[in-house]
Amino acid sequence: MEHSFIDRYSSLQSPVHDLDARAKTIAAVSFCIVVVTTPPHQLLAFVIYAGFLVWIGALARIPLAYVLKRAALVLPFSAMVALGLPFFGGGPKTMILGLELSTRGLWVLAGAAMKSFLGAAMLILLMSTTHFSSLLAGLRGLHVPALFIDLLALTYRYLFVLIDETMRLKRAAVARGYRPRWLPQAVIIGRLIGSLFVRSYERAERVYGAMVLRGYTGLIPAAAPLRFHTTDGLVIAAFVPLIIAVRILAR
Numbered sequence: 001m002e003h004s005f006i007d008r009y010s011s012l013q014s015p016v017h018d019l020d021a022r023a024k025t026i027a028a029v030s031f032c033i034v035v036v037t038t039p040p041h042q043l044l045a046f047v048i049y050a051g052f053l054v055w056i057g058a059l060a061r062i063p064l065a066y067v068l069k070r071a072a073l074v075l076p077f078s079a080m081v082a083l084g085l086p087f088f089g090g091g092p093k094t095m096i097l098g099l100e101l102s103t104r105g106l107w108v109l110a111g112a113a114m115k116s117f118l119g120a121a122m123l124i125l126l127m128s129t130t131h132f133s134s135l136l137a138g139l140r141g142l143h144v145p146a147l148f149i150d151l152l153a154l155t156y157r158y159l160f161v162l163i164d165e166t167m168r169l170k171r172a173a174v175a176r177g178y179r180p181r182w183l184p185q186a187v188i189i190g191r192l193i194g195s196l197f198v199r200s201y202e203r204a205e206r207v208y209g210a211m212v213l214r215g216y217t218g219l220i221p222a223a224a225p226l227r228f229h230t231t232d233g234l235v236i237a238a239f240v241p242l243i244i245a246v247r248i249l250a251r
Contacts, residue, residue: 007135009062009128016060016129021138023232028126030240032119034247040111045250046118052243053121060129067128071121078116079109132156137226158207165199 010017016024031049038045057067094103127135139149169192208216 007127007130007132009060009066010131012061012129014060014129016056016125019129019235020226020228020232021130021134022141022226022228023236024126024130025135025138025142026236027239028122031122031243034243035115035118035122038115038247040107040114042247042251045246046114048246048250049118049243053118053125056125060125062125062128067121067124070124071117074116074120075113078112081112134226141226154207158203161203162196162200166196169196 031052035046035049038049053067054064057064094101094106130138136149136153139152140146173188173192
């Protein structure tokens with residue numbers, strides 16, 4: 001399996017890639033906070049936010065289609081959360097396709113879609129411009145709890161193993177006559193999930209035992225230390241006030 005599908009473009013050379021992981025993390029988190037707190041009716045602000053992301057992606061030479069396709073994966077989940085609001089929300093009503101929908105609910109639905117999409121796009125750019133090991137080192141430098149960082153590291157490492165195990169179970173089921181299109185055979189999915197859980201649990205025990213034998217004491221050693229340069233501070237000092245200004249002024 002391809003083990004670089006999460007940070008596929010992190011080895012490129014660009015001004016964005018050269019920034020310290022801590023600076024990029026602070027900028028990304030600040031961007032997400034500002035976007036989430038922006039009222040949905042401030043459409044100009046969201047257009048400017050999107051322009052920032054396009055500019056950052058172009059500066060880092062990350063394909064726009066790559067970012068858009070992966071960021072769009074969050075839209076069904078965000079829409080699912082707020083999908084009922086246009087039908088049950090109060091206040092003024094708007095007629096769309098013969099349906100009387102709440103104007104306030106429509107704005108909330110649009111806001112959820114825009115905010116989740118832009119936030120996901122920013123995180124994708126962060127992952128695409130930072131090696132995962134450097135990102136973990138940056139989080140450690142920002143004093144994120146060590147347990148959270150270790151969980152991220154192990155999840156990233158063994159996510160591929162879990163997916164490979166899932167594909168092997170699926171191939172074995174298909175070889176024995178399993179056809180997903182038949183509803184009566186859907187019960188097999190539950191059995192496959194149970195088998196996958198048991199195998200994953202057993203593998204986790206073996207991995208933990210191996211780590212303890214190799215000196216694991218509850219803290220995974222960090223990668224090479226990061227260096228925070230003057231450029232990183234200037235980027236934070238310029239980017240964060242800029243997006244805050246957009247949040248306040250773009251109405």
